[in-house]
Amino acid sequence: MQKNKFLTTLSTLTLALGVASAQTTTPAAPATTAAPAKVTTFTDVPAGHWAKDAVDLIVQKGLIQGFPDGSFRGNENLTRYQAALIFYRLLQSGTLGSGSGTDTTTIANGMQEVSTELASISGRVDDLEKLTADQQTRISALETQIATLTAGSASSDTTALTARIDALETAVKNIPAGKAGPQGPAGPAGAAGTAANTTALEARLSALEARVAAQPTTTASTTTSTTTTNNTTNPSTIVIGSTGSTTPTTASNAGRLYVGANYNYSIGGNQTRGSYGAVVGSTQVIGPVGAQVSVDYEPTGGTINADLTATVHLNQGGALSPYAGVGLGLTSSKTRSTANSDVAATTGTSTDYSVGGLVGVDYRFTDSLGVYAEAQGRYYITNNGIGTGLQGNKSGFGSTAKAGLKFFF
Template sequence: MLIQNKVLTITSALALALGVASAQTAPAAPAAPATAAPAAPSQAVTFKDVPAGHFAKDAVDLIVQKGLILGFPDGTFRGNENLTRYQAALIFYRLLQSGTLGGGSVSGSDMTTIAAGIQEVSTELASVSTRVTDLEKLTADQQTKITALEAQIAALPTGGSSADTTALTARIDALERSVKNIPAGVAGPAGPAGPAGPAGAAASTTAVEARLSALEARVTAQPTTTTPATGTPNSGTIVIGDTGSVATTSSAAGRLYVGANYNYSIGGNQTRGSYGAVVGTTQAIGPVGAQVSVDYEPTGGTINADLTATLHLNQGGAFSPYAGLGFGLTSSKTRSTANPNVAATTGISTDYSVGGLVGVDYRFTDSLGVYAEAQGRYYITNAGIGTGLSGTSAGFGSTARAGLKFFF
């Protein structure tokens, strides 16, 4: 028969036997042996997967109160999963340590069932017992080391030398690492088909930590001494743990920028100079940035505005080339019907264009730099003289600009 089915039968017998023992009127229990199982909780543990009204809740509560099963760290009982051999061995180990079987309250048939179960997992039970013994020995060794260390500290002279303090600090550091490395408890390995064995009770380090704190306080209280070679006072303070310096990094330049520029535009056979401003970001959606530029030509009263999506390369470097695509509009005086190459006396027209640009930033600092751009436009409409094109047909124009940028 498989171990899972046998353990189910054994666990049922345990719950029945313990239930009978609990129901009987018996004299006060004798003192627990030195290797007693973990004390039963003061109140029943409630598992998330064993709600009130569950057909097995009373049995589960009983074996948990007896300390035979502790449940899983996530607060579940997992009653539908099979037990591993190590989990079964751990249950029998806690039962033997509790002394319940020695009270004579378990029937002969139940004892036969329990003995058969112990025989079935005898190998795993021996392994669990060995691990617990090793853990107890390790804890005892640590206590012995701490006691010896306290005795050495008590024997230190009042003045305390720097060499003594350094050696003591090193030993406390080593002791602290050893205490932190004490295993949490016996944990059964994962079965071939079942879940991992439950974690044993966490090793109690509260008392050890309290004694370490007292040792640190006594060392810190040592009076200040003077180093003979330099005459520099020593504070006597000992720091336990990693005291490595924390690396600091300077923040990178901001992604947003504004700029001012001078523009030189060519459209058809006309050339024009203008002044402008630009505002944008090097990263708006992922690596793609956005830029808005506005130019004003005082002579003809022309305003050019462009919205461009940009892609900056080598961001963070001194030189950062970029390219972009976008669209724009040009607001200028309407062309005369008599001569399309001159402005009419009245009327303002808005022309639309699409185009692209290439440029480069050069940063002197994280927040200040210069830039240069070359932009080409294809005017879809040509109703105003601000395009610089001859006649009223669509056509190409270009602009070169250079200026300053401020990053933040």
């Protein structure tokens, strides 16, 4: 619909302008040679286009100027604001007064349809003019303030630096000459002492004078007296000697040590048991090899498992760090009632020994807090207590899965 209205408006404007031009032409006027009007060539309206003549005419009349990228965009929808702007330019050109009655009525109807937009555009233009005037007033006031501040700051800085140079010149003049050498008791007088070397100081004064000439207009707080000069904000302060580094260093073993608490689920033979445990260790003890000690307690059977494991952590310092290890363990539990029984005796405690390995992964939320999961397998060398979970008194394998929290420090 919008596209059809755009084509209708374009055709109407072209017809109206053509009729107006025909009616205002004076046949008896003498022939004159006029410079051809400049026609804007749009990138999307090539020669031979069916609407090129109409587009060229309304561009010559100043009704449409196209878009900043040099395109006409004839296939886009025409907004009511764009139509209002076209009619507004048509009114300003004074072409409507010479058109035919039918064309004038058609154009008037179109203008009536976008009268609201015409009024809005007029109001927006007035607002923009007022805003431009207000902004210009504010810019002028800011320029005045900046000029005042710049002049005052430059004067203050120059005065302070001049006072410092005067003090240096006075100090240079008061440097005494070297002492004369001692006179021998009977020999000729000793050689005169070396004269004061003022070349270096004169070079520094020349450098200071050059810096005064190129001094930027910055705000500085300077207090000058006859004996001391205190410049707290001058960026050109000269510091003699090394002030040392104040950047704290990070300990090389930060985050290596850890303690943790976990819940365990153990499988031995045809038995499954739950227990609670704790772990303490370090990710690095000798080179990349670390160590950890873990202790688990099974409340129902009164079983205690303890393991000492050597570990190797991968991706140390990262949020996710897998690890693996091998080690030795012992299990303290109640003694079997008989050699092939899984029932504990009334009294007595046995200790069983095992070797095993583990794999796990740490995930750190922060530098000091994380969670971990671990799977551990044990081969029991002895099987005298019920804590191994194995049937009878034969050696065998058991496994444990762990999950818990770790604190790094």
